[in-house]
Amino acid sequence: MQEVFFFVLAAFTVAAALLVVLDRNIVHSAVALIFSFCGVAGIYVLLDAEFLAAVQVLIYVGGITILLLFAIMLTTRIAARTAIFNEQAGLSALIVLGITAILVYASVTGIHVAGKAPPPVETAPALGRLLLTTHVLPFEVASVLLLAAMVGAIILARRE
Amino acid sequence: MIPLSYYLVLGAVLFGIGMFGVLTRRNAIAILMAIELMLNAVNVNFIALSRYLPNSTLDGQVFAIFVITVAAAEAAVGLAIVLGLYRNFHTVNVDEINLMKW
Numbered sequence: 001m002q003e004v005f006f007f008v009l010a011a012f013t014v015a016a017a018l019l020v021v022l023d024r025n026i027v028h029s030a031v032a033l034i035f036s037f038c039g040v041a042g043i044y045v046l047l048d049a050e051f052l053a054a055v056q057v058l059i060y061v062g063g064i065t066i067l068l069l070f071a072i073m074l075t076t077r078i079a080a081r082t083a084i085f086n087e088q089a090g091l092s093a094l095i096v097l098g099i100t101a102i103l104v105y106a107s108v109t110g111i112h113v114a115g116k117a118p119p120p121v122e123t124a125p126a127l128g129r130l131l132l133t134t135h136v137l138p139f140e141v142a143s144v145l146l147l148a149a150m151v152g153a154i155i156l157a158r159r160e
Numbered sequence: 161m162i163p164l165s166y167y168l169v170l171g172a173v174l175f176g177i178g179m180f181g182v183l184t185r186r187n188a189i190a191i192l193m194a195i196e197l198m199l200n201a202v203n204v205n206f207i208a209l210s211r212y213l214p215n216s217t218l219d220g221q222v223f224a225i226f227v228i229t230v231a232a233a234e235a236a237v238g239l240a241i242v243l244g245l246y247r248n249f250h251t252v253n254v255d256e257i258n259l260m261k262w
Contacts, residue, residue: 006162010170017174017197021181026190033193040200043170046162047211052203052224059228064196064235071189071239075246085184086255092183100176107168115214117161126218127225135222142229149233156240159247 006046013039024084026076030069037061048120051127167208174201186253188242192235199231 016039019032037060044053131139174197181194203224210220246252 002162006166010166013170014173014177017177020193020197021177021185021190026187029190029193033196036197037200040174040204043167043204044207047167047207049207049211049221049224052207052221055225055228056203059232060196060200064232067235067239068189068193071242075242075252076187076189082186082253084186084190086186089184092180096176096180096183099179100172103172103175104169107172108165111164111168113164113212113214117212118214118216120211121218123218123221127221130218130222131225134219138226142226145233146229149237153236153240156237157243 002046006043009039009042009046013043026072027069030065030072033068034061034065037065049123051124164208164212167204171201171205171208174198174204186255188245188252188254189239191254192238192242196231196235199227203227 013036016032016036020029020036023029023032037056041053041056041061044050044056178194178197178201181197182191185191185194206220206224206227210216210218210224242252245257249257251257
């Protein structure tokens with residue numbers, strides 16, 4: 001049963017991701033990106049990471065894609081019929097296929113987990129505890145990074 | 161239980177699609193979207209390994225949270241740069257913005 005869910009979600013995610021990269025209309029790409037993020041959130045639920053699934057929907061679907069759509073509306077002429085790929089598309093496809101093949105081969109044959117996976121735990125309380133004990137320094141650095149990004153974005157985007 | 165390799169293969173495929181987008185798209189915003197796809201693929205791998213490795217704590221998920229944080233910061237700054245580019249060049253196609261290219 002779980003496998004059926006996995007294959008449906010994976011096919012959905014990959015199809016949406018292909019649409020993001022290949023669609024001529026960039027607004028369609030952004031909408032497909034929303035679906036791809038939702039599919040990945042479903043994968044997280046299958047992996048018993050329900051807190052991260054919620055974060056994925058809140059930040060990626062609710063935040064980043066809306067920001068991307070704003071930027072698209074402010075900059076791109078949707079009707080423009082120009083090439084969407086640059087001239088290195090063929091070579092890039094070759095290289096990407098090669099690297100993906102290597103990664104898939106390594107994933108299938110190279111990794112053997114010794115021992116059984118631990119039983120699922122409730123992740124949100126455990127994550128909160130980890131963030132404020134073991135990982136408190138990266139946590140604080142991330143807050144400084146967000147502040148710097150916010151100030152930087154305001155300064156870059158404002159008109160003098 | 162689903163084998164770990166299924167998740168890793170999904171991550172690899174998503175990463176490949178994102179990399180193709182980064183290498184070939186001309187629109188800067190499309191490139192940012194492809195980068196987000198690649199970061200998502202990395203997160204899938206982090207969370208799958210954090211779930212499947214024996215004796216694992218939730219460190220993989222904490223890493224995924226940091227990746228999401230950095231992705232959000234990157235999107236904000238990247239889009240601000242794209243807006244600045246559009247204001248100066250009236251295009252967001254990266255192959256036409258070659259002022260500093262020799």
